[in-house]
Amino acid sequence: MVTGHFGLAAAVKSVERPVPLWALMLATVWLDVIFVPLYLAGVERIDNVPGTNGGYGDGIIHADYTHSLLGALVIAAATGLLCTRWWGRRCGAVIGAVVFSHWLLDLVVHHTDMPLLPGNLGDLPRLGLGLWRYHAVTAAIEALLVLVGAALYWRAAQQAGGPARRVNLVTALIVGCGALTLALDIAGI
Amino acid sequence: MSYLLGTILFAALIGVLDAKLPWPKPQKGGE
Numbered sequence: 001m002v003t004g005h006f007g008l009a010a011a012v013k014s015v016e017r018p019v020p021l022w023a024l025m026l027a028t029v030w031l032d033v034i035f036v037p038l039y040l041a042g043v044e045r046i047d048n049v050p051g052t053n054g055g056y057g058d059g060i061i062h063a064d065y066t067h068s069l070l071g072a073l074v075i076a077a078a079t080g081l082l083c084t085r086w087w088g089r090r091c092g093a094v095i096g097a098v099v100f101s102h103w104l105l106d107l108v109v110h111h112t113d114m115p116l117l118p119g120n121l122g123d124l125p126r127l128g129l130g131l132w133r134y135h136a137v138t139a140a141i142e143a144l145l146v147l148v149g150a151a152l153y154w155r156a157a158q159q160a161g162g163p164a165r166r167v168n169l170v171t172a173l174i175v176g177c178g179a180l181t182l183a184l185d186i187a188g189i
Numbered sequence: 190m191s192y193l194l195g196t197i198l199f200a201a202l203i204g205v206l207d208a209k210l211p212w213p214k215p216q217k218g219g220e
Contacts, residue, residue, distance in 0.1 A: 002193060006200065013207075018215040022204020029200075032193055087215035162210035170206050177199040184192035 001109045001138070003182040005029050005102055007145030010174050014149075014156035016094045021153075021170075023083065023091075027098040030079060031106075035066045049111065055188040056139070057132030060113045067106060068115045069127070076100035109138055139186060146178030 009028040013021045026033070038044040044063045048054035065071045080096020087095075107114060110128035117124060131138050150171050157167040 002196060006196070018213045020204065020215075021207040022201060025200035025204060026197070029193065029197070033197065036193065086217070088217040091215045157207075157210055160210060160212055166206065166210060170203055170210070173199070173203050173206065177196065177203065181192055181196045181199070184195070189192055 001105055001142060002029065002032070002185055003178050004105055004142035004145040006174070006178055006181070007142070007147070007149035008101055008105065009098060010146070010149030010153040012094065012098055014152035016091070017156060017160060019087070019091045019094050023087075023095060024098055027079065027095045028102055030099045031063075031066045031072055031075060031102045034075065035063050038063075038066060053188070056186045057109070057135050060111050062113060064115050064120050065118045067103065067110075068118045068120070069103065070116065071118045072100055072103035076103075135186075139182060142182055143178070146175060146182070150174040150178070 005028040006025060009021070009024040013019065013024055016024075035044055039046070044061075044065060046054070046059045046061050049058040049060055052058035061067065066075065076096045076099035079099050080092045082092075083095040084092025103114075107127055108129050109131045111130050111132060112126045112128040114127045115121075115124065116127070120126070131141075153174060154167060154171040157170065158164070
C-alpha cells in the first residue's frame with residue numbers, strides 16, 4: 001500500500017491543521033523512504049508470492065528492520081522527537097503517530113511478513129492480515145482513503161480561509177496524484 | 190519503487206502549494 005497512506009495524511013491535515021502537509025505526506029511513507037536505501041543495499045528485499053509475477057499485492061516484503069513493530073516504533077519516536085524541536089510537542093506527536101500509522105495500515109494488507117523485532121530477532125511469528133490477497137478490495141480501499149482524505153482536506157482548507165482556486169488545485173492534485181500512484185502500483189511499476 | 194519516488198516528488202509539489210494557504214502556524218513549545 002502506498003496511495004492509501006497519502007489519503008490518511010490528507011485526513012490528518014484536516015484535523016491537525018498547524019502540521020505542514022508536506023511533512024505529513026513524507027511522514028506517512030517515511031518507513032518506505034528508509035526502506036529504499038536498505039533495499040538497494042540488499043539489506044531488505046521483496047520476493048514474489050509463489051505462482052505470481054510479484055505485481056500489485058503479490059510481494060512478500062522482507063523489510064525486517066523498517067517494518068518490524070519495534071523498528072517502526074523507534075523510527076516513529078525518533079522522527080516525532082526531531083519534529084518537536086522545530087514545530088513543538090503537538091506537531092511532533094502527530095508526525096510520530098503518522099509515521100507509525102504506516103505500520104498499522106500495512107499490517108492490514110501485508111501477507112504474514114511483518115516481524116515484531118528488527119531482523120526478525122528470535123524468529124518470532126510474523127504478522128500481516130493479508131488483505132492483499134483480494135486485489136480489487138485493497139485497491140478500492142486505497143482509492144476510498146484518498147477520496148475521503150481529499151474531501152476532508154478540501155473542507156478544512158475552505159474553513160481556514162484559503163482562496164478557492166488554490167484549495168481546489170491542491171485537492172485536485174491529491175486526488176490526481178493518488179489515482180496516478182494507485183494506477184502505477186497496480187501496474188507493478 | 191519508482192512510483193514511491195515519484196509520489197514523494199508529487200507530495201513535495203502538493204506541500205509547496207498547500208504551504209501558501211492560511212493554515213494556523215505550529216506552536217513551538219507545545220500546547
